[in-house]
Amino acid sequence: MNNNTLWLILAIILMFIAMSWLALSLPSHWKQVRSGKPASTRLRMIGWSAIFLSALCCFKADHASMAVLVWLMIGAAAAASIGMILSACPHRLKWLSLGSFAEGSKR
Amino acid sequence: MKFANTRQAMAWLHTWLGLIFGFVLMICFFFGALSVFDREIDRWAIPDTRFDPQPMPSFDTMLLDVFERTEPDVAEYNRLMPIYHDPDAGDMTPRTELPADEYWAYTTHRDPVLLMGIGFRVPTPLNTEEHNHIHGRVTIDPRSGEELPSNSLKIGSDWFYPLHYSLNLNWNFIGFYIVGIAAFFMLVALVSGVWIHRKIFREFFTFRREKKTQRATLDLHNMSGVVALPFHFFFALTGLIIFAAFYYLPVTNTMLKPLHNMHETIEADTTGLPHDRSGIAASMASVDDMVSEAKRRWAARDMAGEVGFLMVHHVGDANSYVSIYRAGSDRVSLVGEGIHFKASNGEVLREDPPHSTAESIAEFLTGLHLQHFEHWFLRWLYVLGGLLGCVCIATGFIFFTEKRKQQHAKNNSQGSRIVDAFAITTVTGIVIAAVTMLLANRLLPADMLNKGDWEKWIFCIALAFSFLHATLRSEPVARGEKNPAWREQCLLIAGLSITAVTANWLTTGDHLIKTIFTNPYWAVAGVDLSLLAVAATSWKAASHLQPETNKKEDSSSKAAYE
Amino acid sequence: MALFWQVTRSYITPVVAAFLGGYLFTWGLVSLLISGMVYLGGDFHNAETIGFLLAFPIFLFMFFWIFIGQRRWLPYGTAFIGGVIMTAAAYGLQTQLIQ
Numbered sequence: 001m002n003n004n005t006l007w008l009i010l011a012i013i014l015m016f017i018a019m020s021w022l023a024l025s026l027p028s029h030w031k032q033v034r035s036g037k038p039a040s041t042r043l044r045m046i047g048w049s050a051i052f053l054s055a056l057c058c059f060k061a062d063h064a065s066m067a068v069l070v071w072l073m074i075g076a077a078a079a080a081s082i083g084m085i086l087s088a089c090p091h092r093l094k095w096l097s098l099g100s101f102a103e104g105s106k107r
Numbered sequence: 108m109k110f111a112n113t114r115q116a117m118a119w120l121h122t123w124l125g126l127i128f129g130f131v132l133m134i135c136f137f138f139g140a141l142s143v144f145d146r147e148i149d150r151w152a153i154p155d156t157r158f159d160p161q162p163m164p165s166f167d168t169m170l171l172d173v174f175e176r177t178e179p180d181v182a183e184y185n186r187l188m189p190i191y192h193d194p195d196a197g198d199m200t201p202r203t204e205l206p207a208d209e210y211w212a213y214t215t216h217r218d219p220v221l222l223m224g225i226g227f228r229v230p231t232p233l234n235t236e237e238h239n240h241i242h243g244r245v246t247i248d249p250r251s252g253e254e255l256p257s258n259s260l261k262i263g264s265d266w267f268y269p270l271h272y273s274l275n276l277n278w279n280f281i282g283f284y285i286v287g288i289a290a291f292f293m294l295v296a297l298v299s300g301v302w303i304h305r306k307i308f309r310e311f312f313t314f315r316r317e318k319k320t321q322r323a324t325l326d327l328h329n330m331s332g333v334v335a336l337p338f339h340f341f342f343a344l345t346g347l348i349i350f351a352a353f354y355y356l357p358v359t360n361t362m363l364k365p366l367h368n369m370h371e372t373i374e375a376d377t378t379g380l381p382h383d384r385s386g387i388a389a390s391m392a393s394v395d396d397m398v399s400e401a402k403r404r405w406a407a408r409d410m411a412g413e414v415g416f417l418m419v420h421h422v423g424d425a426n427s428y429v430s431i432y433r434a435g436s437d438r439v440s441l442v443g444e445g446i447h448f449k450a451s452n453g454e455v456l457r458e459d460p461p462h463s464t465a466e467s468i469a470e471f472l473t474g475l476h477l478q479h480f481e482h483w484f485l486r487w488l489y490v491l492g493g494l495l496g497c498v499c500i501a502t503g504f505i506f507f508t509e510k511r512k513q514q515h516a517k518n519n520s521q522g523s524r525i526v527d528a529f530a531i532t533t534v535t536g537i538v539i540a541a542v543t544m545l546l547a548n549r550l551l552p553a554d555m556l557n558k559g560d561w562e563k564w565i566f567c568i569a570l571a572f573s574f575l576h577a578t579l580r581s582e583p584v585a586r587g588e589k590n591p592a593w594r595e596q597c598l599l600i601a602g603l604s605i606t607a608v609t610a611n612w613l614t615t616g617d618h619l620i621k622t623i624f625t626n627p628y629w630a631v632a633g634v635d636l637s638l639l640a641v642a643a644t645s646w647k648a649a650s651h652l653q654p655e656t657n658k659k660e661d662s663s664s665k666a667a668y669e
Numbered sequence: 670m671a672l673f674w675q676v677t678r679s680y681i682t683p684v685v686a687a688f689l690g691g692y693l694f695t696w697g698l699v700s701l702l703i704s705g706m707v708y709l710g711g712d713f714h715n716a717e718t719i720g721f722l723l724a725f726p727i728f729l730f731m732f733f734w735i736f737i738g739q740r741r742w743l744p745y746g747t748a749f750i751g752g753v754i755m756t757a758a759a760y761g762l763q764t765q766l767i768q
Contacts, residue, residue: 008484023312065439065471066482072337073488079312079334080495087314116737124684291688294729344725351721358700359717362756366704366763370713465718472722 004061011057012074018050019078020096023086032090033097051075114303121299124292126507126526129500131274131289133533136500138271139342140493141263141541143478143486144637146217147630148263152548153255154615156248157628158219163212163414164249166394170223173252174210177243178203179227184241188229191239196231205241206230208384210419214249216436216481221249236368260559262548266566267541272346275563280354286346287355293343300332307333321509328502331495338492339499345476348469379456380447381426389425392453401431401446404458410444412437415479419450428456436481440470497534504530508584516587524584528577528592535596536573538641542603543569545638549610589652597649604642608635683736690748691731695724697755704762 023029025043030036054074058067085092110116141148150157164170184202192199209226226240246255260266269275276282301307311333314326332339347355359367375382398414405412415434421427427450435443445459462470478486504526512523544566551558573596580592611631612618622632699720706716731748738744 019312026309026312028309029312062482063438065474066480066485069439069475070482070485070488073335073485073492076335076338076495077488077491080330080491083312083314083330083334086312087316110737113737120684120736123680291725291728291732294725295732298729298733347725348721351724352717356696356699356721356724358696358703358720362760363700363703363763365767366707366713369767370707374713463712463715463718465715465722469718469722 007057007061008070011054011061011071012078014050014054014057015071015074015078016081017096018047018054019075019082020093021047021050023082024093024097029086029090030097032086033094038097117299117302121296121303122507125296125300125500125503128289128292128296129503130529130533131285132293133497133500134274134537135271135286135289135346136493136496137537138267138541140490140497142268142271143489143493144630144633145261145263145268146215147633148267148545149261149265150219150628150630151611151634152262152545153259154553154617155259156219156255157615157617157631158250160216160219161214161221161249163214163221163398163417164252166212166398166417168395169249169252170210170212170221171391171394173223173245173247173254174207174225177223177225177245179205179225179241179243187241191229191232191234191237191241193231193233200230207422208240208420210422212417213415215415215434215479216413219248220246220255222246256554258554258556258558260548260562262544262562266544266563272350283350283354287350290343290347294340294347297332297336297340297343301336304329304333321506324502324506324509328499328506331498331502335492335495338489339496341472342476342492342496345472349473349476378447380428380430381421383426384421384424385426387425388423389427389451391419391423391427391450394419394429394450397429397448397453398431400448400453400455401433404446404455405433405444408444412444421450425451427451435474435479439474439480440467441474441477441479443470501530501534504534512584513587516585519585521585524581524590527584527590528574528581531577531590531592531596532570532574535593535600535645536570536577538600538645539573539596539603540566540570542600542607542638542641545634546603546607546610549607549614591654594649594652594654597645597652600645601642601649604638604645608638608642611635686745687732687736690735690745690752691728693752694731694748694755695728695752697752697759698727699724700759701755701762704759704766708762708766 021043024033025038025040025047027037027040030038055067055071058071058074061067062070082093110119179202181202184205188199188202205227207225208228210223211225212221212223214221223245225243226238227243229239229241232239246261247253248255266275272283272286273280274282274285276285304310307329310326310329312330314323314330316323316326318326352359371382374380394417398417401414402411410433412433412435414431415436416430416432418430419427420430429448429450431446431448433444435441443459443462446455447457447459448454449456461467474480478489508523508527508530512527515521515523544562547562547565551561555561576596577590577592580595581590584590608619617628617631619632619635622628622635702720702723703713703716706719707713731744735744735748
């Protein structure tokens with residue numbers, strides 16, 4: 001498995017986690033996973049950071065013009081996957097809704 | 108027509124234009140998604156071509172021979188020669204005696220076979236300003252120079268692919284224009300859809316499958332449209348840009364044609380690439396040497412590569428020149444870095460300079476649609492995008508019908524019933540047609556005369572059958588219930604897909620154990636695995652679609668879309 | 670039959686009018702852009718490319734503006750009259766350049 005493939009796998013993982021954080025930042029989806037309310041701002045900040053890191057990984061893997069397209073399409077695939085998971089088996093995202101992301105938690 | 112506000116106007120546009128043009132756009136999106144792997148489908152359909160992709164072979168020892176023995180297309184000659192030929196100059200030159208004016212050869216990193224073409228010129232044309240070319244085309248096995256039999260249809264690149272941009276309706280290019288208008292209204296539907304979607308961010312990840320069909324379908328429609336919004340928008344836009352000059356906005360081919368021609372002459376002077384023949388015969392130097400020189404120059408510029416496209420202009424004339432382009436598989440933009448050689452002595456006439464900003468943007472945009480790049484993962488992501496587009500349109504149809512059919516049942520209107528029948532035809536029907544065509548390809552004898560034509564007819568008949576079936580089974584919709592044809596066609600898809608995979612195994616011996624493990628050939632394995640995935644998905648969909656009973660709307664039933 | 674004409678008049682005509690108006694405007698703009706840029710010394714192919722890149726977003730905007738615009742005369746006027754003027758201007762410039 002060569003270098004490029006590893007960077008792409010990392011990009012996919014980061015994007016997947018990013019999308020779940022962004023989804024969980026919405027109260028309607030947080031509710032599906034655990035009680036209480038989410039720390040939306042915090043979750044969105046790290047969510048977008050992960051999306052940015054995912055972009056960096058894409059650019060390490062490919063020529064710039066292809067990296068942009070790969071990044072956008074991974075975003076679409078990840079968002080669709082998270083949407084489907086939230087629809088069918090939301091509890092599987094519980095591990096991503098760490099306690100520190102709940103509103104009112106002390107960090 | 109007065110709307111209360113902008114939002115209502117946008118909703119009207121989205122609903123009605125989305126519905127009408129959605130039927131065309133389903134074909135564009137589905138067959139566009141299949142076209143990502145069109146060459147691979149060709150390999151499945153023409154077993155003789157199931158070998159590895161080859162670099163462009165020797166021009167001097169192989170290609171020249173093929174060019175010299177290929178003849179102009181009979182149908183094209185009969186259609187165009189009377190138009191091009193100057194009647195005052197005597198009899199029309201016989202088809203087999205037309206002199207060649209242009210040679211071209213094209214290959215990508217995905218093609219085992221090589222596509223070649225010739226532009227034959229009319230010796231005494233009526234209008235000397237025009238190009239007046241009659242064409243011949245041939246596909247060869249680059250290992251031997253042998254031609255592919257003319258009855259073998261490339262189901263991927265010569266049927267599914269042109270289907271998505273022209274509906275294969277070639278009478279006066281009418282299919283191109285229908286698709287063009289549909290593509291424009293797709294952009295309208297996307298913009299209006301975003302405008303009317305109030306909670307676009309809050310509902311980004313929302314799919315409430317447990318709710319009633321109408322709500323669940325709308326959720327899925329919104330999600331599939333929004334998560335891949337850049338994809339949907341840019342594919343429609345770039346599709347329009349690609350054909351703009353020829354079909355959609357032919358400004359420079361009509362009103363500004365004089366300016367265009369003037370520029371061609373100026374360009375010929377500044378680039379040193381002659382626009383016209385000189386009339387003096389000349390022989391051709393070694394093109395293989397020119398190819399080596401081109402590769403050497405690309406490597407020197409730190410972009411070593413293979414030849415993607417090769418063209419000989421003004422064949423046999425002193426003004427003849429050879430253009431050699433690099434296969435751009437490592438980037439999004441199309442073939443580039445052209446180098447042009449004087450044909451008679453191999454001297455370099457010109458190396459194409461870097462593109463202007465506007466041209467680079469255009470190359471990127473068209474390149475992202477035409478996908479010459481070598482990036483298998485991105486290709487599969489493109490298929491996902493295309494299928495998400497299909498989901499978006501299909502759920503749109505279903506939402507339209509669900510929202511109205513109870514009301515229509517009360518008013519005795521047939522509206523929902525008709526829309527639903529068309530929806531079935533353009534959702535499950537097109538899949539049935541595609542798989543039936545592949546199955547027929549395996550069952551019809553390989554040496555059958557006009558095998559390709561038979562396959563095309565079978566595709567059309569299967570699509571017509573789907574429409575007929577959907578219509579004949581549509582009575583329940585007029586009562587506010589589901590059309591059983593959805594489920595029945597899903598089951599049919601599952602059955603046909605498995606049969607097609609089995610037929611491939613039995614007629615070629617290439618079963619999945621072989622094509623994945625013992626003698627890997629991913630083109631064929633990919634098509635087989637995709638067919639199995641189609642079978643599994645449609646089986647699952649069919650199992651969700653309960654046969655109609657007297658029970659109330661089952662909230663767990665989900666409309667099929669595959 | 671009356672229903673057919675009613676549907677045509679109320680629904681299809683506005684869509685067709687917005688489409689044709691947008692198209693005419695776009696045609697005029699693109700041809701004037703190409704002729705104009707060449708007249709000012711630019712490269713033909715470059716001008717053509719810029720024209721095609723801008724064409725469809727502009728067409729899209731004009732379509733919405735005509736279909737939804739509140740003061741009917743402004744978008745219709747801009748599209749149809751503007752389109753004709755720009756087309757004529759482009760043709761005129763071409764005639765100048767060909768000489």
